[in-house]
Amino acid sequence: MTMLPAGTERSLGLVIDLDICVGCHACVIACKGWNDAAYGAPLSDRDPYGAEPEGTFLNRVHSYEVVPEEGAAQTVHFPKSCLHCEDAPCVTVCPTGASLKRAEDGIVLVNEAACIGCGLCAWACPYGARERDPSAGVMKKCTLCVDRIYNDALPERDREPACVRTCPSNARHFGDLADPESAASRMVAAREGFDLMPDLGTRPVNKYLPPRPKDERVDVLAPLLEPVAEEPSGLLGWLDRQLGKL
Amino acid sequence: MHPAPSIILFSTLSGLGFGLLVFLGVGAIQPVGPAAAAFHGIGLGLAVAGLVSSTFHLGRPERAWRSFTQWRTSWLSREAWAAVGALLAASLFALTAVLGAPVPLLGLLSAALCLLTVLCTAMIYASIRAVPRWHHWTTPATFLLWCLGGGAILAAQTWLAAMILLAAGVLQVATWRRGDDAFAALGQTVGTATGLGARVEPLERPHTGESYLTHEMVFRVGRRHADRLRLIALLLAVVAPTFLLLLVPSHAAGLVALLCFAAGILAQRWLFFAEAEHTVGLYYGAPGGRTT
Ligand code: SF4
Ligand code: SF4
Ligand code: SF4
Numbered sequence: 001m002t003m004l005p006a007g008t009e010r011s012l013g014l015v016i017d018l019d020i021c022v023g024c025h026a027c028v029i030a031c032k033g034w035n036d037a038a039y040g041a042p043l044s045d046r047d048p049y050g051a052e053p054e055g056t057f058l059n060r061v062h063s064y065e066v067v068p069e070e071g072a073a074q075t076v077h078f079p080k081s082c083l084h085c086e087d088a089p090c091v092t093v094c095p096t097g098a099s100l101k102r103a104e105d106g107i108v109l110v111n112e113a114a115c116i117g118c119g120l121c122a123w124a125c126p127y128g129a130r131e132r133d134p135s136a137g138v139m140k141k142c143t144l145c146v147d148r149i150y151n152d153a154l155p156e157r158d159r160e161p162a163c164v165r166t167c168p169s170n171a172r173h174f175g176d177l178a179d180p181e182s183a184a185s186r187m188v189a190a191r192e193g194f195d196l197m198p199d200l201g202t203r204p205v206n207k208y209l210p211p212r213p214k215d216e217r218v219d220v221l222a223p224l225l226e227p228v229a230e231e232p233s234g235l236l237g238w239l240d241r242q243l244g245k246l
Numbered sequence: 247m248h249p250a251p252s253i254i255l256f257s258t259l260s261g262l263g264f265g266l267l268v269f270l271g272v273g274a275i276q277p278v279g280p281a282a283a284a285f286h287g288i289g290l291g292l293a294v295a296g297l298v299s300s301t302f303h304l305g306r307p308e309r310a311w312r313s314f315t316q317w318r319t320s321w322l323s324r325e326a327w328a329a330v331g332a333l334l335a336a337s338l339f340a341l342t343a344v345l346g347a348p349v350p351l352l353g354l355l356s357a358a359l360c361l362l363t364v365l366c367t368a369m370i371y372a373s374i375r376a377v378p379r380w381h382h383w384t385t386p387a388t389f390l391l392w393c394l395g396g397g398a399i400l401a402a403q404t405w406l407a408a409m410i411l412l413a414a415g416v417l418q419v420a421t422w423r424r425g426d427d428a429f430a431a432l433g434q435t436v437g438t439a440t441g442l443g444a445r446v447e448p449l450e451r452p453h454t455g456e457s458y459l460t461h462e463m464v465f466r467v468g469r470r471h472a473d474r475l476r477l478i479a480l481l482l483a484v485v486a487p488t489f490l491l492l493l494v495p496s497h498a499a500g501l502v503a504l505l506c507f508a509a510g511i512l513a514q515r516w517l518f519f520a521e522a523e524h525t526v527g528l529y530y531g532a533p534g535g536r537t538t
Contacts, residue, residue, distance in 0.1 A: 002316045052456065054453070054455040056457075057452075057457070062448065062451065062452050062529055063448070063449040063452075064442060064447060064448055065446070067445035067447075068443070076440075078442075078529075080452075080529065091319075093320050094319075094322075095312070095314075095315070095316050095323035097315050114309070114312055116309045116310055116312060118304055118305075118313070120370065122458070123247070124373075125376065125526075126375065127439075127525075131459060132305055132462075134458075137304075138305055194441045196440070196441055197438050199433065199438070200525070210442075
């Protein structure tokens, strides 16, 4: 059904910390690895060893240079996957009902058995979070690893999205953003997490945490390197003065 | 947006077909006998050819029937219903006309459903907020006017055709001008797209090659190229057919006018997609608005 639910019991989503993402792309690989082997059609690659390789991904990491009002420029790595929007425009445009938002946990999914691959949902998403797989002909998107988070066959600590589980710097967090007491929500409150393009009215569930301002430049060695005497004295001072007269 | 030939062909052909069916439906022309079969046949044939070509861009065309299910929210689903209704009504009306006993009410129903189909097609685009150039009433207005203009040429309504074409041309120029500022007016930048503030520059793309996103939505066309095509579209779709219809009253001239018009609409539709900027371009450093 492409009618959006009036509300969801929970709003599961990701919190992505732009301060500590190191841009290693481990989440990209973990995401592709898990989703190639599990839920739905695999994510195909085209011309992987040729001149123009390309492939389908559910999560991609951009890199930007940010110049703050004051101070030096910063490099910010920016992972982007589906934001599981509350008012998801990708869902309502779908003619087949393949795109849906689940009432129980807010996850936005594609039922690949019903998708005709018209691509309209990818146009409707302002963020570029959907990619049609050229081999399977159906729309692919982040599933929030729905086949991990409820999966009793996995050890408890693995019941979180592959990208979250793998991130070596802990820049990705998973939780219920509708519950103000969840660790994810508290992190968003403490760090002033924000929405991407909020004016477009999509009400994303995923939140981004801003890069922290760079610390004041502290030069630890400087105090140790101060000249011992400002004005040379003694023999050296006399020599210096005589030379200065020449 | 990527100007996919199948979609451009679809709206051009079906627009012509539905336009002719509108003029037949309202009784602007009432051909009888073999002429009726020819006129209705051309209208239905063009509409069907367009609809068939639209399925070529689907990833799984064999499941196209599923697109009838979500008419409550999806304009694409509504288009599917409207198209089937229009083709049914137009076929029945054609049958009665060929048999020499046209039912006017059926004709009016057919005309209304044909216009509704074109409206639904245009609303698919106009409803997409992420493409501000499309997200405006001028999108359905231009689609409907061009459809009526083509129909009038096919129905050999010379004066009416000329007037509709001129009106469509004027509206089209206004639509282009509005569209050029639409992305800037949306107020989204790479800063709001990433939430990283006023001065953000892309440093590295997430992928070294292309992707579905860059193929499909980060298509850019240069301003000079676009300006030239706009002029060509206007010359072919408005100026040439108007002169031919008004000054050279012959069947051959009518055919040339029709071909010119169709070529002009193809150019206009190509621009409709190629010039449309999607917000996802912001993540890739594609500037909003027109490039030089
Ligand atoms: S990020 Fe895009 S694909 Fe995901 S829910 Fe929002 S609009 Fe839909
Ligand atoms: S591509 Fe599939 S999921 Fe997307 S709108 Fe079309 S049918 Fe729905
Ligand atoms: S939640 Fe799962 S599907 Fe979504 S980006 Fe992370 S690994 Fe990929």
